[in-house]
Amino acid sequence: MKQVAELAGVHVSTVSRALNPATRPMVVAEAVARVMKAANTLGYRLDPVAASLRTGRSRLVGVLVPDIATSVFTPILTGATARLSTHGYSAMVAYVGADARQQLDLAGDLIARRVDGLILATVSLDDPLVGFCLAEKLPAVLVNRAEKEARVPAVVSDEMRGMQLAIDHLVALGHSRIGHLAGPQQHSTGLLRRQGFLQALAAHGLKAHGLIEAGTYTREEGAQAAQQLIGGHPEITAIVAANDLLALGAYDTVREHGLTCPDDIAIIGHNDMPLVDLVQPPLTTIRISHEEMGRQAADLLQQTIESADSPVRNVVLPPRLIVRGSTAAPRKGRIKSKA
Amino acid sequence: MKQVAELAGVHVSTVSRALNPATRPMVVAEAVARVMKAANTLGYRLDPVAASLRTGRSRLVGVLVPDIATSVFTPILTGATARLSTHGYSAMVAYVGADARQQLDLAGDLIARRVDGLILATVSLDDPLVGFCLAEKLPAVLVNRAEKEARVPAVVSDEMRGMQLAIDHLVALGHSRIGHLAGPQQHSTGLLRRQGFLQALAAHGLKAHGLIEAGTYTREEGAQAAQQLIGGHPEITAIVAANDLLALGAYDTVREHGLTCPDDIAIIGHNDMPLVDLVQPPLTTIRISHEEMGRQAADLLQQTIESADSPVRNVVLPPRLIVRGSTAAPRKGRIKSKA
DNA sequence: AATGCTTCTGCAATCGTTTGTAAGAAGCGA
DNA sequence: TCGCTTCTTACAAACGATTGCAGAAGCATT
Numbered sequence: 001m002k003q004v005a006e007l008a009g010v011h012v013s014t015v016s017r018a019l020n021p022a023t024r025p026m027v028v029a030e031a032v033a034r035v036m037k038a039a040n041t042l043g044y045r046l047d048p049v050a051a052s053l054r055t056g057r058s059r060l061v062g063v064l065v066p067d068i069a070t071s072v073f074t075p076i077l078t079g080a081t082a083r084l085s086t087h088g089y090s091a092m093v094a095y096v097g098a099d100a101r102q103q104l105d106l107a108g109d110l111i112a113r114r115v116d117g118l119i120l121a122t123v124s125l126d127d128p129l130v131g132f133c134l135a136e137k138l139p140a141v142l143v144n145r146a147e148k149e150a151r152v153p154a155v156v157s158d159e160m161r162g163m164q165l166a167i168d169h170l171v172a173l174g175h176s177r178i179g180h181l182a183g184p185q186q187h188s189t190g191l192l193r194r195q196g197f198l199q200a201l202a203a204h205g206l207k208a209h210g211l212i213e214a215g216t217y218t219r220e221e222g223a224q225a226a227q228q229l230i231g232g233h234p235e236i237t238a239i240v241a242a243n244d245l246l247a248l249g250a251y252d253t254v255r256e257h258g259l260t261c262p263d264d265i266a267i268i269g270h271n272d273m274p275l276v277d278l279v280q281p282p283l284t285t286i287r288i289s290h291e292e293m294g295r296q297a298a299d300l301l302q303q304t305i306e307s308a309d310s311p312v313r314n315v316v317l318p319p320r321l322i323v324r325g326s327t328a329a330p331r332k333g334r335i336k337s338k339a
Numbered sequence: 340m341k342q343v344a345e346l347a348g349v350h351v352s353t354v355s356r357a358l359n360p361a362t363r364p365m366v367v368a369e370a371v372a373r374v375m376k377a378a379n380t381l382g383y384r385l386d387p388v389a390a391s392l393r394t395g396r397s398r399l400v401g402v403l404v405p406d407i408a409t410s411v412f413t414p415i416l417t418g419a420t421a422r423l424s425t426h427g428y429s430a431m432v433a434y435v436g437a438d439a440r441q442q443l444d445l446a447g448d449l450i451a452r453r454v455d456g457l458i459l460a461t462v463s464l465d466d467p468l469v470g471f472c473l474a475e476k477l478p479a480v481l482v483n484r485a486e487k488e489a490r491v492p493a494v495v496s497d498e499m500r501g502m503q504l505a506i507d508h509l510v511a512l513g514h515s516r517i518g519h520l521a522g523p524q525q526h527s528t529g530l531l532r533r534q535g536f537l538q539a540l541a542a543h544g545l546k547a548h549g550l551i552e553a554g555t556y557t558r559e560e561g562a563q564a565a566q567q568l569i570g571g572h573p574e575i576t577a578i579v580a581a582n583d584l585l586a587l588g589a590y591d592t593v594r595e596h597g598l599t600c601p602d603d604i605a606i607i608g609h610n611d612m613p614l615v616d617l618v619q620p621p622l623t624t625i626r627i628s629h630e631e632m633g634r635q636a637a638d639l640l641q642q643t644i645e646s647a648d649s650p651v652r653n654v655v656l657p658p659r660l661i662v663r664g665s666t667a668a669p670r671k672g673r674i675k676s677k678a
Numbered sequence: 679a680a681t682g683c684t685t686c687t688g689c690a691a692t693c694g695t696t697t698g699t700a701a702g703a704a705g706c707g708a
Numbered sequence: 709t710c711g712c713t714t715c716t717t718a719c720a721a722a723c724g725a726t727t728g729c730a731g732a733a734g735c736a737t738t
Contacts, residue, residue, distance in 0.1 A: 012718095013717075013718065013719080014718075017697090017717090023696090026716075026717090028715080028716065028717090031717085049397070049452065049453050049694080050696090050723090051696075052388050052695090053388050053392050054694080054696045054722075055695085056723080058388070067417055074413050078434050081432065082406070085433075090433070091433070093416075093420065094429070095420050112384055112385075112387055113388065113399075248614075248617060273614075275587075275613075275618070278587055278618040278619075279614065279618055280618065340724065340725065349687075351688095351724090351725080352688065352689080352690095352727075353687060355725065355726060362727090365685085366686075366687080370687085385725075387725095388723090389693090392692095392693050392726095393724080394725085681736100682736090682738100683734100684734085684736100685732100685733085685734080686732085687731090688732095689728105689730085691727090691729105692726085692727090696723090697720100698720095699718105699720095700717105700718090701719090702715105703714100703715085704714085706711105706712085706713080
């Protein structure tokens with residue numbers, strides 16, 4: 001910067017002001033031009049580290065993502081980082097486990113690195129991390145999963161609506177004995193989808209035929225929960241899962257019981273993960289645009305960072321029903337289970 | 340830091356030395372203890388930004404990943420970031436498209452932010468980015484994809500071996516008329532798998548029955564290439580794809596032709612992506628541990644950063660054959676294609 | 679007792695910006 | 709001509725560490 005100043009025949013402070021769009025009006029146009037030219041010929045670029053030291057800001061945001069490889073978090077991440085970069089921010093991504101202590105440490109690291117804000121894809125319904133950000137006055141937005149009380153902005157899918165789409169579809173096909181494979185209840189996705197399931201059933205004057213909670217969103221847990229569900233409620237003709245992986249777990253169980261999907265049991269998932277259209281039968285599911293979620297989260301974060309006290313605003317994205325082969329009208333006479 | 344110095348009754352420079360493991364021996368043990376205690380009671384943490392400004396290092400590494408959501412890059416990323424953090428580094432992740440200009444810009448940003456090194460998952464066989472890192476003297480390691488000439492360390496799968504496993508398996512089943520769905524030839528994965536395919540065939544005294552290149556690793560391109568392959572070589576009984584997505588594209592085409600897999604045509608993929616065991620038929624494929632790749636890349640990068648001129652060393656991971664339902668012995672009399 | 683050596687600590691410069699304050703120039707009305 | 713704004717620009721003090729250098733203290737050697 002000193003060299004640029006020399007070459008342009010001005011003081012470094014003038015160079016700094018000329019280079020910063022916000023302070024540029026303070027400098028006479030002719031000087032700005034000279035500075036620009038000098039900077040160009042020297043191939044000079046501002047040092048973000050030094051700037052960060054002085055200003056306390058960094059144009060860096062931290063993104064905390066659960067360390068589950070196969071899932072919805074990848075598109076959230078690509079959407080978020082892409083949009084962040086159009087706002088001039090870079091992303092520091094950290095994959096974290098469920099350990100709250102580790103999460104707080106990591107957030108501490110990020111704060112030490114002077115991130116301007118955080119995108120959290122990890123929060124449970126009542127997460128200490130949110131309180132931490134609030135205490136540190138660090139802008140944060142939640143994505144995919146929300147908190148119980150809306151203390152910070154969040155971007156989520158309309159879970160109630162998603163479940164309503166699923167139930168409406170099944171009821172329209174003629175199902176009335178429907179069970180639910182619920183997700184982890186400490187996450188908003190699990191909780192709200194469960195509520196949505198019950199509420200949508202009630203709207204049709206129906207009640208749940210079994211509701212089993214899976215502890216995690218995995219195929220194994222899904223298979224196990226489906227086992228209990230079918231065992232306890234052999235009369236059911238349809239299963240609504242809180243997540244595609246749980247639904248795929250249910251596939252395994254249904255197959256083990258010698259039943260077929262959708263003829264014996266219709267199954268409907270949630271998320272529309274990649275490849276679920278290729279499994280057999282292709283999975284009917286509720287599609288959520290996770291990439292769009294990431295983008296919206298980036299926008300929301302930028303706003304909270306740049307306008308000091310913008311209101312806590314939630315963005316709720318509409319889900320879509322994607323009908324494939326795993327749902328059909330129930331059979332009249334059910335063939336006895338062979339297993 | 341000043342406060343810590345005051346509380347411990349020493350100069351800031353002593354605090355700095357006491358806190359840095361490398362310089363700690365210079366400080367008498369008793370003083371170190373006092374500093375530690377003071378730092379703890381004040382909840383003091385070193386400021387990485389200031390340290391970075393002074394030292395030019397940052398304990399930050401940049402990771403460049405192609406912006407394709409569904410793929411092998413997620414496990415690479417989780418593996419790499421996890422291992423990096425055990426080495427005390429944090430990751431700045433950037434998802435980038437194929438545009439070379441954009442990639443260089445991004446790398447420039449990262450350098451400006453003083454990253455200590457780069458992990459590149461994006462490189463083509465002859466990538467300007469590698470030259471750029473070399474010119475900037477920025478440590479870099481490649482992962483998954485390698486360069487033509489090994490100018491920097493890389494972590495890759497043993498592609499030749501992978502293809503050999505695939506061919507050996509098919510030949511053992513009785514196949515002899517085998518075609519290849521090759522991947523993009525500007526990436527080492529595409530090129531080497533193609534070479535491996537030909538070489539493994541030759542080892543059995545066979546030659547290729549058709550070899551079509553797909554421009555990108557997508558299901559659509561796979562379907563299209565398979566179309567050409569089957570059209571031009573209706574005699575083939577097996578297809579070896581350079582990638583699972585290409586293989587799944589081939590599924591679509593085979594189905595369209597009214598043929599069945601594996602009876603009419605056996606198909607074998609590459610990577611063992613999540614869920615390919617759930618498609619119908621479950622995909623036989625070559626498994627690569629991408630998470631391990633990420634970890635090894637992190638290790639390699641740490642070494643290159645921390646020991647100035649460690650030799651250019653490549654890590655080659657062994658692939659494994661995973662046999663599932665998409666491969667079987669060829670039928671004796673082929674039923675005519677209906678399409 | 680003087681010298682030399684080792685070990686430890688303090689001083690102060692430095693990394694590359696940003697920004698409050700002051701000072702100089704220019705314009706204008708009285 | 710003088711004083712008073714209004715623009716511009718320069719000065720210099722931060723931001724929070726690291727590190728070469730020098731000096732002080734302690735100890736052993738002669």
